[in-house]
Amino acid sequence: MVQNLNYIPIHDYLIFCSALFCIGVTGVLIKRNALVILMSIELMVNSINLLLAAFSAYTNDPAGQIFVFFIMVVAAAEVAVGLAIIVVIFRTTHSIDIDVLNKLKW
Amino acid sequence: MLVMRHELLLVIITVILLLVEIFLPKDQKHKIILPAILLFTIVTILGFLPGITGELFGGMYVSTALTMTMKNILNIGTLIVFIQSVSWLKKEENKEKISEFYLLLLSTLIGMDYMISSGDFMMFYLGLELATIPIATLAAFERYREKSAEAGVKLIFTSALSSGILLYGISMIYGTTGSVYFTDVKAAFEATPLQILAFIFFFAGMAFKIAIVPFHLWIADVYEGAPINVTSYLSVISKGAAVFILMIILYTVFAKIAIIWRDVLYVTSIITMTVGNLFAIRQRNIKRFLAFSSIAQAGFILLGLIGQSQLGMTTVIYFVLIYIFSNLAAFGVAGIIANVTGKETIDDYDGFYRTNPLLSLTMMLALFSLAGIPPVAGFFGKFFLFAAAAQKGFYILVFIAVLNTIISLYYYLLVIKAMFLNTSDQPIGYFRSDNYTRIGLLLCVAGILVIGFASPVYEFILNLSYGLY
Numbered sequence: 086m087v088q089n090l091n092y093i094p095i096h097d098y099l100i101f102c103s104a105l106f107c108i109g110v111t112g113v114l115i116k117r118n119a120l121v122i123l124m125s126i127e128l129m130v131n132s133i134n135l136l137l138a139a140f141s142a143y144t145n146d147p148a149g150q151i152f153v154f155f156i157m158v159v160a161a162a163e164v165a166v167g168l169a170i171i172v173v174i175f176r177t178t179h180s181i182d183i184d185v186l187n188k189l190k191w
Numbered sequence: 192m193l194v195m196r197h198e199l200l201l202v203i204i205t206v207i208l209l210l211v212e213i214f215l216p217k218d219q220k221h222k223i224i225l226p227a228i229l230l231f232t233i234v235t236i237l238g239f240l241p242g243i244t245g246e247l248f249g250g251m252y253v254s255t256a257l258t259m260t261m262k263n264i265l266n267i268g269t270l271i272v273f274i275q276s277v278s279w280l281k282k283e284e285n286k287e288k289i290s291e292f293y294l295l296l297l298s299t300l301i302g303m304d305y306m307i308s309s310g311d312f313m314m315f316y317l318g319l320e321l322a323t324i325p326i327a328t329l330a331a332f333e334r335y336r337e338k339s340a341e342a343g344v345k346l347i348f349t350s351a352l353s354s355g356i357l358l359y360g361i362s363m364i365y366g367t368t369g370s371v372y373f374t375d376v377k378a379a380f381e382a383t384p385l386q387i388l389a390f391i392f393f394f395a396g397m398a399f400k401i402a403i404v405p406f407h408l409w410i411a412d413v414y415e416g417a418p419i420n421v422t423s424y425l426s427v428i429s430k431g432a433a434v435f436i437l438m439i440i441l442y443t444v445f446a447k448i449a450i451i452w453r454d455v456l457y458v459t460s461i462i463t464m465t466v467g468n469l470f471a472i473r474q475r476n477i478k479r480f481l482a483f484s485s486i487a488q489a490g491f492i493l494l495g496l497i498g499q500s501q502l503g504m505t506t507v508i509y510f511v512l513i514y515i516f517s518n519l520a521a522f523g524v525a526g527i528i529a530n531v532t533g534k535e536t537i538d539d540y541d542g543f544y545r546t547n548p549l550l551s552l553t554m555m556l557a558l559f560s561l562a563g564i565p566p567v568a569g570f571f572g573k574f575f576l577f578a579a580a581a582q583k584g585f586y587i588l589v590f591i592a593v594l595n596t597i598i599s600l601y602y603y604l605l606v607i608k609a610m611f612l613n614t615s616d617q618p619i620g621y622f623r624s625d626n627y628t629r630i631g632l633l634l635c636v637a638g639i640l641v642i643g644f645a646s647p648v649y650e651f652i653l654n655l656s657y658g659l660y
Contacts, residue, residue, distance in 0.1 A: 095366075106359055113352055122348060129355040133362050140366035148371050149362075152313050156358065159320045163351050166324050170343045173334045186341045 098139035105132035119171045119181045123164055130160045194245050194254050197238055197262045198304045204230045205297045212290035220289045221281060227293045228273050235266040246310060250372055253310040257655045261435045261508065262304050268428045268515040269300055271634050275523045276420035277627035279530050284335070292332065295325040296424065303432035307439070312361045312371040315436065316354070319400070322432060323350045326425060330417035342416025349399060349409040357396025363389035373444050380447045390445060394455060400433040403493065404463040407486050411470075414482035419529050422478055423522035426485045431511045434492055438507055441496065442657075449499055456497045457588060464490030464595040472602045475536045477525045480606070481518070484561060487599055488514055491576055494592055498579035504656035506575040509649055513560065513572040516638035520557035523632050524550050531622045537606055541615035547622070551610045553632050558603040560639045563596055568643035575649070 105128060112125030134153045141149025171181055178185045193199060207230065211223055244255050273293070280289045302321025309315035327350065331343025365371050367386050368379035380386060395406065402410040414422045445452055467487030474480040492514075495507040527550070528543075529535050544551040560569030573596065581589045624632075642648050 099366075106355075109355070110352075113348075119344070123351075126348075126351045126355060129352075130358070133355065133358045136359075136362045137365060140362065144366075144369040146369055148313070149365055152316075152365070152371065155313060155317060159317065159324075159354075162324055163320070163347065163354075166327055167344070167347045167351065170327065170331050170334075170340060170347060173331060173340045174337075174344060177335075177337055177340065183344075186344060 095139065095143050098136060102132045102136040102139070105129075105135070117182050117184055119167075119174075119183050122183070123167050123171075127160065127164065130156060194243050194247055195252065195308075196242055197234075197259070197266070198301055198308075200234045200237060201297055201301045201304065204234055205294060205301070208290060208293055208297070212294070215290070217287065220286055223290045223293065224277055224280065227290075228270075228277075231266075231270055231273055231297075235263070235270050238263045238266050250310045250374065251314045252305070252308050253373075254308055255655075257508075257657070258308050258439075260652060260655055261307050261432075264508070264512050264515065265300065265303060265307075265428055265432055267638075268431065268519065269296065269424070271515075271519050271523075271631050272296070272420060272424045272428070274627050274634070275423070275519065275526060275631035278527060278625050279418065279420050282530070284333070288332065292329070295329050299323075299325045299329075300428070303428070306436050307432060309436070310373055312365070312373075312376075315440075316358065316361065319357075319433075319436075320354060322429065323354070323400070326350075326421070326429060329421045330413055330425070332418050332421060338416040339418065340416075342413045345409055345416070346413045349413075353396045353399030353406070355396075356392055356399070360389045360392030360394075360396060363392070373440070377444050377446065380445070382448045382451070387448065387451060390448060390452065391455075393440075394452070397433060397437045398459065401430055401437065401489050401492075402486055403459050403489055404466045404486065407463070407466070410486060411479050411482040414485075415476055415478045419478060419522060419526040422481075423519055423526065426481065426522070427515045427518050430485065430489065431515060434489075434496075434507065434511055438496055438504065442499065442504065453497055453499070456493050457585070460490050460493035460497065460588065461591055462490075463487070463493065464592060468595050468598040468602070471599070472605075475538060477535055477537055477540075477606075480537065480602070481521060481525070484599070484603075485518065487595065488518075488561070490595070491573065491592065494580050494585075494588065495576040497585060497588070498583050500579065500582065501653070501656045502575070502582060503579040505649070505653045506572070506579045508652050508656070510572040510576055512648070512652075513568040513639070513642055516635050516642065517557045517560035517567075517569055520553055520632060520635035520639065521561065523628065523635060524554040524557070527624050527628050528619065531624075532619050534619060537609055539619060540606065540609045541613040542618035543610040546618050546620055550624070550632075553636055554610065555607050556636060556639055558607060560643075562600045562603040564600075566643055568639045568641075571643060571649070 109125045109129030113122050116122050134156055137149040137153050175181055208227055242259055246253050299322045302318045306315055306318030309318055327343050327347035330346045331340050333339040368376045370376055398406040441452055464487050467483050471480055471483035492507055495503050560567040563569045563573035577589050
């Protein structure tokens with residue numbers, strides 16, 4: 086497994102994961118749909134997971150891979166709470182567009 | 192006593208309250224209030240017993256005399272929040288959800304305790320998330336109110352984004368040092384460009400949690416939308432815990448790049464103080480007002496961190512302790528007014544002294560303490576912060592901070608002027624606050640006065656602090 090990974094230099098992982106991370110951040114910043122924002126956050130977290138796994142394989146240290154499991158669990162919990170609150174908002178406003186969230190300003 | 196005492200006690204009472212909640216009939220939920228407060232009081236007192244310091248799980252969990260003091264400070268603050276929130280929880284629309292409030296609050300406190308005691312980045316991250324996610328559900332507690340739900344969704348999105356940024360930093364720290372343990376990371380840290388980038392990501396993530404400018408935009412919205420008792424918890428306990436762990440990580444893990452994070456703190460401290468103060472002037476809603484005031488206070492806290500000495504560490508912990516008492520007193524008065532009359536703007540406070548003198552005096556003490564007027568505790572907190580920064584030669588920074596204190600005095604006095612000098616045709620009428628609110632406010636006032644006059648508290652913290660090593 087580690088030998089297969091070593092055919093790909095670590096820099097490629099770094100660049101690829103950074104690109105994924107940037108796509109995720111851009112999605113969070115420009116998308117107006119609450120569900121798409123949650124998906125973008127998920128993309129960010131998954132790029133980090135890939136990066137941790139790659140580092141872990143290259144340094145032969147299992148801690149990074151264990152970390153990935155915990156991050157997955159936490160991300161799932163985060164999304165669950167986020168979705169629950171979005172459902173509450175959908176019941177009152179009948180929209181999941183975050184532009185309806187304008188009751189609080191300056 | 193056990194090494195992991197604080198956390199274990201909290202877990203035990205959380206489980207007990209969960210069981211009580213299951214067996215209580217639906218219309219009897221308010222009976223959980225008194226046992227919850229009593230149990231938590233016992234936990235707070237037990238926390239002060241001398242404990243064993245040491246490491247658990249191969250260094251993942253570290254307990255020192257300093258972390259125990261931090262946990263005790265958080266326990267005291269949470270106890271006051273528990274007592275203050277009773278009058279709000281007893282309202283008709285919250286009656287079915289009383290136990291949920293306590294359970295969620297206790298689980299965030301468990302997360303904060305683990306976060307403060309963490310010895311590696313995994314434990315730190317798990318504690319941080321456990322401390323954040325339940326708060327979002329608490330912010331959306333009054334979900335029938337659109338503002339509350341909006342605060343919840345804003346909090347969960349910003350916290351998810353910020354923990355993503357934080358994790359990206361952690362992953363690069365792990366990649367370049369080959370370990371997630373604080374001690375190993377510290378030993379392997381070489382200040383390469385990638386590691387400095389990782390530190391910037393890490394700091395940005397933490398800045399979101401502490402609400403340092405330019406990562407502060409979520410805070411005013413969340414503070415205004417969330418129920419006022421949740422806001423007070425968010426503004427003191429959450430922020431205090433995040434400041435503690437940021438300080439520990441900066442002083443231990445990132446000790447080698449102190450010269451870099453000193454510059455980062457220097458700039459963010461100035462911006463945070465100034466922006467927080469200038470925006471606070473134009474606020475009319477008391478919750479938004481206190482939100483911006485808390486941003487300004489975060490700027491002052493950074494001023495203490497920059498000192499990176501034993502004195503700096505002591506003053507930060509001491510300042511957070513004072514800030515907890517002062518802010519909880521201010522939020523307590525604002526909360527009881529909002530609960531009884533539903534009024535939340537500063538203009539509504541016109542002529543408040545004539546109808547409710549004691550509450551006005553409490554508010555005045557709290558705001559004086561936040562502004563830093565002697566002889567209340569806030570003065571000594573600010574004085575030591577300035578001294579810690581000046582000791583290291585940051586005279587310009589201290590000068591800007593003093594200027595900011597003067598600006599902050601202006602807007603704190605605006606509220607006091609509204610209560611004491613302004614007259615109104617329809618002032619808020621006289622009301623009797625219930626006993627729980629009185630006890631809560633009394634604890635806050637006692638804290639503000641006692642810490643201001645008794646130096647043993649300060650000397651106790653000074654003996655535990657170690658500064659940068």
